[in-house]
Amino acid sequence: MPFAQDAAHQDLLAKAQRYFPGGSNGNMTLPPEYAFVIARGEGARVYDPEGHAWIDYLLGSGPMILGHAHPRVVAAVQEQLGRGSTFFYLNDKAIALAEAIVAAVPCAEQVRFTSSGSEATFFALRLARAYRGRDKILKFEGGYHGSHDYAMMNVEGQDPVPYPQAVRGSAGIPRSLEAEVLIAPYNDLDTTTAIIERHHDALGAVIVEPFQRMLAPVPGFLQGLREVTAHYGIPLVFDEVVTGFRFAYGGAQEYYGVVPDLAALGKIVGGGYPLAAVVGRAEIMAHFVQPDAEGRVVGQIGTLNGNPVAAAAGLATLEALRQPGVYDRLHALGRQLRELLAATLREHGFAAQVLGDGPLFHVLFTAQPVQTYRDTLQADAEKQRRFHYGLLQHGVLKSLSKGYISLAHGEAELEATAQAFDAVLAAMARDA
């Protein structure tokens, strides 16, 4: 039986099919039998127009760390709405948010706001190339930095090719850009170092998700990457769109104790509104205004850059995250959920790897430990899909690739999630 039962709900889904290519805006898509429309979110739950609820581990793909419609964020946004929505000029909220970011994030001496994480990584790379006077960038296989042309090389779901060959991960990217990107294996410091040593003179930047998708850095990997990039003077960019303000208030760079030259922030910092940021060392950030040898500065104009409504939401979110015990609670919730999932998988006889750190969790159905992107390709994708859709049927929403936990999740949600894990894995074990 499809989720959408009443005519109004079905009509909305039909209109989505009619007006959006593929029935979506490019984000999560679900097969017709599981498709539904979100009418509202509150705390740890989202609701369809018929009032059916899902415990939400999608969390808008990560921004909603306080849960949906958090009263302090709603109040901050309402207060700003009465003062105007956007100005294309300095505004008090954006200045206050920049000050809060500089106080929080170790590498952040200055800030430039953008509207999305994709723009933040795009401009961080452009800025690094301008500073360094070199064109190529190095990214990691399987790493995701948004959907711009440089980022969409060797992203998830592609067959591996020899390092450091870049392969376009989207139609429409100029073939010539493959020559501007080098690909290295995340968590393999020796191979990465060899690529950097060989190509250092052509490299304008190295960009990495410090915690790549759901892969934790092996001890020494980020430190080694920091050392080799510093040795050659290549700007190291941490993409902290996911990890920023999530693993620790200062992000992954605080959590792992490795400070990059630049970072891209997004998701949490905009409190659920369109805001992201390039942050970093003032000497590099100066190239937004300091002409290069040919008299050019780094262009980075955006109509909504530093939007005051989004900045107000970000400020209210960061204020809530500064309360004592918040990160202990986020880590405890994550640990509890991962342990619960691992125990339920064992109970039903599945060989699987539970991944995650802080308020993130994921499962890969493979008996082998997972450390690199290529290890993840060994996992049984069909089992993963069944698990995912089974959870949806049992009132639990997450993306196929990870689960995000919020401060609005508590014992009741964990208990209901445990029941869903048990029911879904029991059914999968029966059918196996």
Ligand SMILES: Cc1ncc(COP(=O)(O)O)c(C=O)c1O
């Ligand atoms: C690590 C990382 N970088 C960049 C992005 C792109 O951010 P946005 O979707 O806001 O463009 C994402 C989005 O999920 C991400 O996970």
